[in-house]
Amino acid sequence: MRGLTFQGNGDLRVENLPEPTVEQSTDAVIRITRSCICGSDLHIFRSGEEFGFEPGQRIGHEFIGTVEAVGDDVSQFKAGDRALSSAGVSCGDCEQCGEGHEYGCSSMSMFGWAPRIWAHGGAVQGGQSEYARVPLADYVLKPMPEALAAPEHEATVLPLTDVMSTGWHGLVSADLQPGQRVVVIGDGAVGLSAVHGASAKDAEQIIAIGHHQDRLDVAAQLGATTTINSSDQEAIAAQVAELTGGQGAHVVVDCVSNTPSMATAHATVRVGGTIACLGTDHFAGKTPEVNWYDQFVRNIQITGGLIPMGRYIPELLDEVQAGRLDPAPVLSHTLPLDDAADGYRLMHDRAEGVIKVALTP
Ligand SMILES: [Zn+2]
Ligand SMILES: [Zn+2]
Structure with a gap:
C-alpha cells in the first residue's frame, strides 16, 4: 500500500509499505477513504527528529474509511462498515476514559505520533496512507451514520476526527x-x-x-x-x-x-x-x-488542553445530522495521497487560501 513516511526533518515521502493486518483480537484494519493533515503534523514535518521520530514512521491521526477486517473480539464493527477513527487510541473502559479523560488512559497513543510524546500504550502507525491498523477498535472507531456514509459527505465528516x-x-x-x-x-x-x-x-x-x-x-x-x-x-x-x-x-x-x-x-x-x-x-x-x-x-x-480522543465524535455527528454543523469549509484543499508532501508544504508556507489539506488515496 501507499503511505506517507517521515524520513528526516523537512523530508516526508509517500512510499510502498506492507499492508497492516489484524495483530490482536481487538484490532480492526480500515481502508482509508480520506485523511487530512493536521496543524500539529507540521511540528513533525519541521522537527520530528526532536520528537523521537525514526525514518520510515508513518504520520497522520485524522482519517475515515471502510472497515476491511476485524479481530475476533471486535463486536461493534464488521467488514464493510463505514467509520471515523478517533485521533488516538484509548480503551473506553478505565477510570480515566469513564470520566472523559481519554488522554490519561494507560492504553493512550496518538496515531502517527512519536513514542516520546504520546504513547503510554505503544506507538501506532499513522493514517495518511491507504490502510491503518486500529487497536481497541470497538471504542476507537465511531460508526458513520447511514445518512452520512456516502463519499459526498466526507468533507463534512472528516474534520470531526480532530479539529x-x-x-x-x-x-x-x-x-x-x-x-x-x-x-x-x-x-x-x-x-x-x-x-x-x-x-x-x-x-x-x-x-x-x-x-x-x-x-x-x-x-x-x-x-x-x-x-x-x-x-x-x-x-x-x-x-x-x-x-x-x-x-x-x-x-x-x-x-x-x-x-x-x-x-x-x-x-x-x-x-x-x-x-x-x-x-x-x-x-x-x-x-x-x-x-x-x-x-x-x-x-x-x-x-x-488535549481532546479526549474521539469522545465528542458521536455528539458532533448528531449536530451535523441536525443541520447545525458543517465544518467542510475548513478543508480548503484536497490532494491525492501521493502528493501529500506538497500538502505539507502548502500548509507550512501558509499560502493564500490554504487552511487544511485533505488527502485521497
Ligand atoms: Zn490533528
Ligand atoms: Zn481507558
Whole structure:
C-alpha cells in the first residue's frame, strides 16, 4: 500500500509499505477513504527528529474509511462498515476514559505520533496512507451514520476526527452557555471550528481574531458575528470592549496559546470568565507566560488542553445530522495521497487560501 513516511526533518515521502493486518483480537484494519493533515503534523514535518521520530514512521491521526477486517473480539464493527477513527487510541473502559479523560488512559497513543510524546500504550502507525491498523477498535472507531456514509459527505465528516472535536473541546471545557459572548483567537482550522461550534451552541456574539483575511472570511461563513484582522493587542482589546459593552467575553478560546495570545485572552475575557487553551506549541516546548495576577484578581478560569480522543465524535455527528454543523469549509484543499508532501508544504508556507489539506488515496 501507499503511505506517507517521515524520513528526516523537512523530508516526508509517500512510499510502498506492507499492508497492516489484524495483530490482536481487538484490532480492526480500515481502508482509508480520506485523511487530512493536521496543524500539529507540521511540528513533525519541521522537527520530528526532536520528537523521537525514526525514518520510515508513518504520520497522520485524522482519517475515515471502510472497515476491511476485524479481530475476533471486535463486536461493534464488521467488514464493510463505514467509520471515523478517533485521533488516538484509548480503551473506553478505565477510570480515566469513564470520566472523559481519554488522554490519561494507560492504553493512550496518538496515531502517527512519536513514542516520546504520546504513547503510554505503544506507538501506532499513522493514517495518511491507504490502510491503518486500529487497536481497541470497538471504542476507537465511531460508526458513520447511514445518512452520512456516502463519499459526498466526507468533507463534512472528516474534520470531526480532530479539529472540530478540538474546537468543541474548548467550548465544552469552558462550559459555554447559549446567549454568551465568545472570542476565538487564531484563524487556523481549530479556531474556525471553535467559531462554528460556538454558533451551534447558540452563542450570542462570536468574535474571531486572526490576521489572514481569507480565513476570517471563512470564520464569518461559519458563524462569526464579527472578525478582527489585527495583531495589535491594544486595538483588539479596545474593539472587543466596544463590541461587548465594556464587559468582555464570557469565553475566550485561545487556539494559539503563546505569550502574546494569552495576553490578548486576558485583555478580552470578562471578570469571572474562562480562557480555554488549545494551542499545540506546548509540544515544541513553548509554554506561554500567563498573567496569574489577572487570573487571581478577576477570578479567571483557565482550561482546555488535549481532546479526549474521539469522545465528542458521536455528539458532533448528531449536530451535523441536525443541520447545525458543517465544518467542510475548513478543508480548503484536497490532494491525492501521493502528493501529500506538497500538502505539507502548502500548509507550512501558509499560502493564500490554504487552511487544511485533505488527502485521497
Ligand atoms: Zn490533528
Ligand atoms: Zn481507558
